[in-house]
Amino acid sequence: MPAIGRKQWAIAEGYIPPYGQGPSPQMISHEALCILNAGDAPAHVEITVYYENRAPIGPYRFTVEARRSRHLRFNDFEMPERIKLDTPFSSVITSDVPIVVQHTRLDSRQSANALLSTIAFPGAD
Amino acid sequence: MPAIGRKQWAIAEGYIPPYGQGPSPQMISHEALCILNAGDAPAHVEITVYYENRAPIGPYRFTVEARRSRHLRFNDFEMPERIKLDTPFSSVITSDVPIVVQHTRLDSRQSANALLSTIAFPGAD
Amino acid sequence: MPAIGRKQWAIAEGYIPPYGQGPSPQMISHEALCILNAGDAPAHVEITVYYENRAPIGPYRFTVEARRSRHLRFNDFEMPERIKLDTPFSSVITSDVPIVVQHTRLDSRQSANALLSTIAFPGAD
Amino acid sequence: MPAIGRKQWAIAEGYIPPYGQGPSPQMISHEALCILNAGDAPAHVEITVYYENRAPIGPYRFTVEARRSRHLRFNDFEMPERIKLDTPFSSVITSDVPIVVQHTRLDSRQSANALLSTIAFPGAD
Numbered sequence: 001m002p003a004i005g006r007k008q009w010a011i012a013e014g015y016i017p018p019y020g021q022g023p024s025p026q027m028i029s030h031e032a033l034c035i036l037n038a039g040d041a042p043a044h045v046e047i048t049v050y051y052e053n054r055a056p057i058g059p060y061r062f063t064v065e066a067r068r069s070r071h072l073r074f075n076d077f078e079m080p081e082r083i084k085l086d087t088p089f090s091s092v093i094t095s096d097v098p099i100v101v102q103h104t105r106l107d108s109r110q111s112a113n114a115l116l117s118t119i120a121f122p123g124a125d
Numbered sequence: 126m127p128a129i130g131r132k133q134w135a136i137a138e139g140y141i142p143p144y145g146q147g148p149s150p151q152m153i154s155h156e157a158l159c160i161l162n163a164g165d166a167p168a169h170v171e172i173t174v175y176y177e178n179r180a181p182i183g184p185y186r187f188t189v190e191a192r193r194s195r196h197l198r199f200n201d202f203e204m205p206e207r208i209k210l211d212t213p214f215s216s217v218i219t220s221d222v223p224i225v226v227q228h229t230r231l232d233s234r235q236s237a238n239a240l241l242s243t244i245a246f247p248g249a250d
Numbered sequence: 251m252p253a254i255g256r257k258q259w260a261i262a263e264g265y266i267p268p269y270g271q272g273p274s275p276q277m278i279s280h281e282a283l284c285i286l287n288a289g290d291a292p293a294h295v296e297i298t299v300y301y302e303n304r305a306p307i308g309p310y311r312f313t314v315e316a317r318r319s320r321h322l323r324f325n326d327f328e329m330p331e332r333i334k335l336d337t338p339f340s341s342v343i344t345s346d347v348p349i350v351v352q353h354t355r356l357d358s359r360q361s362a363n364a365l366l367s368t369i370a371f372p373g374a375d
Numbered sequence: 376m377p378a379i380g381r382k383q384w385a386i387a388e389g390y391i392p393p394y395g396q397g398p399s400p401q402m403i404s405h406e407a408l409c410i411l412n413a414g415d416a417p418a419h420v421e422i423t424v425y426y427e428n429r430a431p432i433g434p435y436r437f438t439v440e441a442r443r444s445r446h447l448r449f450n451d452f453e454m455p456e457r458i459k460l461d462t463p464f465s466s467v468i469t470s471d472v473p474i475v476v477q478h479t480r481l482d483s484r485q486s487a488n489a490l491l492s493t494i495a496f497p498g499a500d
Binding site: 004005022026027034035036037038067068069070071100101102104106108111112113114115116117118119122 | 383385386387388389390392423425426427428430431461463464465466467478480482484485486487488489490491492493494495496498499
Binding site: 360 | 379380397401402409410411412413442443444445446475476477479481483486487488489490491492493494497
């Protein structure tokens with residue numbers, strides 16, 4: 001299986017709904033980043049978060065092992081700081097090996113959850 | 126961080142639901158355009174809106190500062206004219222520096238909100 | 251404004267929910283194809299619909315005038331034949347000038363509508 | 376009609392909601408893979424599923440006949456093993472001829488269904 005993906009990705013949307021309903025953790029309102037590393041070497045991933053009215057924050061660092069998937073929630077990011085709820089943001093994701101990135105939100109603020117998802121924008125190879 | 130994005134984007138979908146429910150401004154039905162400018166210079170963005178039965182309107186002009194995100198709602202566009210609700214449209218987004226554009230709708234017409242999102246179509250570098 | 255788009259597009263998903271609720275026509279369950287022709291010449295668009303267990307049907311023919319948007323519902327396609335509800339399909343869209351295509355579904359089968367949308371897959375220039 | 380698509384695709388998101396409500400099979404929570412083979416030869420498709428904490432599983436093998444659509448549910452995959460519900464995954468799809476792949480989820484865990492969809496990430500030609 002040849003490597004698939006890119007080393008740089010961007011997600012222009014970003015928003016963690018500030019409340020929700022339903023059983024935790026599945027139905028907690030969340031903003032997620034799904035990463036596939038289909039290659040043979042671990043992916044060292046760095047995520048920078050961009051805001052509307054302040055300097056970008058990051059990098060948030062994660063490893064995705066070779067031939068593994070990893071679904072990360074922006075809700076759970078801790079270092080260098082937590083991401084504020086109810087605040088618009090964007091993100092850039094870089095990796096030392098090719099990965100594939102998809103963006104998903106589950107919004108459970110109202111009586112039934114809503115979902116959105118899109119492939120992220122692929123940048124440099 | 127190298128620049129990421131394109132200078133031209135298109136969104137073929139466009140529709141602002143004419144009503145909604147839930148707390149304002151978060152749960153107002155809206156059509157949004159999320160823009161990331163991850164570069165080192167401000168992005169001067171121009172948006173032209175295309176309709177089914179009349180000439181295009183625009184440009185709507187916005188600046189996205191260097192290393193900033195900006196989430197715009199078509200609902201809030203004012204100059205050269207407001208966008209009518211309940212009316213299909215498309216849009217083309219141009220910028221003098223590379224940006225990334227994502228399209229999102231929140232539709233709160235019924236008892237629970239619905240969401241859609243997609244990366245916009247990337248045009249010229 | 252330079253032309254933006256491609257002359258060939260594909261949408262692998264296709265499904266018209268067989269029922270719905272809410273006011274017509276907005277809340278009727280529908281499968282839509284949003285087309286932007288940002289160029290200076292009319293787009294002559296041909297859509298071929300692919301099924302799971304029978305030969306493809308088409309082309310369905312539409313014109314999108316220069317500098318216009320057009321939102322089409324698969325529900326409304328008539329010639330050469332109507333598209334059956336509750337039946338999986340895919341589609342290929344071709345045009346004689348560059349266009350941009352986005353796919354959207356509104357599903358109002360349950361008590362609150364659901365939405366999905368994605369940019370179509372861009373083929374040949 | 377020239378061939379459209381790629382021979383390699385990836386979907387970074389993957390999750391089958393563990394329960395749902397509404398009539399079967401339409402409203403069962405499901406994770407789907409829509410494939411278009413618009414070409415003149417059958418597509419022999421292999422899908423490998425990547426997990427967070429174990430080695431990838433596959434290939435799952437399917438044929439999509441020439442000029443046909445096929446909508447597959449990950450829920451229904453059987454060989455080499457069923458996919459566990461409520462478990463994050465990613466997938467890579469390969470074919471011996473060009474195909475187009477789109478990813479869709481219907482989540483009916485709460486009182487009204489939610490939908491997401493995106494074009495998959497196109498890899499090698």
